[in-house]
Amino acid sequence: MSTHHASPLLSVRNLRVALQTSHGQLEALRGVDFEMQRGETLGLIGESGCGKSLTALAIMGLLPDHASVSGSIALHGTELTQMSEDTLCTLRGARMAMIFQEPMTALNPLHPIWKQIAEPLQLHQGMDLVSAKARALELLDRVQLPRARERLNNYPHQLSGGQRQRVMISMALACQPDILIADEPTTALDVTVQKEVLALIRQLVAEDGMGLLLISHNLGLMHDQVERVMVMYGGAVVESASTKDLFERRLHPYTQGLFAARPQLGLKRGTRLQTIAGNVPEIFNWPKGCAFADRCAYVKDSCKEGLPPIELVQQIVHVNESKDKDGGEETDKPRHLAEHWVRCPEWQKLEAAA
């Protein structure tokens, strides 16, 4: 399939989600903007409660009934926010798929695994049962489930956590979606299995040229798995950059806090990790302006007046290295524009002081 499309694979514009709570209707996403092209890997990082999973659920059209959505989510230029549930159902699994943190909650305990993989194939591709079962086996082999043929009739509880996650991945990939959203896909697994599952996701995404949106609170994982990272806090993206740029130059005080708090190899025994002062505020306590204001050492009165605007720090154009015969740029692949931007008017002062 050609990688060039007039519209991006996924375009999210001023996405706002308000939730009905016991404190009234509150805005849980405060205007999220990003684009993703086919073949791109994008990470969303932040502490729990910052809006990462809500962003994923909004894209998948899986928000709770009481949520109200505004802004735009477009898949290949087709608007999703106004789509009926029936139409969205035809896209989920077929064009966009999601891997959840705990496969036990996403798998049906009452059905053998092959049936659960076969279901989207029957639903979206009209496969008959025999072909869908054969394809389920191919998919389980592809995600390297050991002794896949013998396990076809296993139920989820008969598999280990890592094996269940492989089944989830094979379900997600069954219809070769354009976008894969992985929400903390390895948090429930032990470290060795985590590495194997992440390597598998990376390999499959590269082979199929999908767009990957990876959600995690783990910076090391972002470093290894994605090309671009968006840092979320208080329902807004506060910094966005290519992974390389972000690891070299983090500018938002919250991003700096995340990096300072990460566990690092080689620290002397007994060394205390730095933590970000204060706690993530509950949604009903979010300040009106910058949501980080109550934890920020650099806060000014103006920070509390409204959401700080996006400030562009750097714009890097990654031109494709391959050229056509005349030495011009290759035309069937888009140039990759990676911006580094931050939602903090103080970033230049902070950087100068660092």
Ligand code: SF4
């Ligand atoms: S906008 Fe103000 S409160 Fe928010 S991170 Fe920047 S300096 Fe701190």
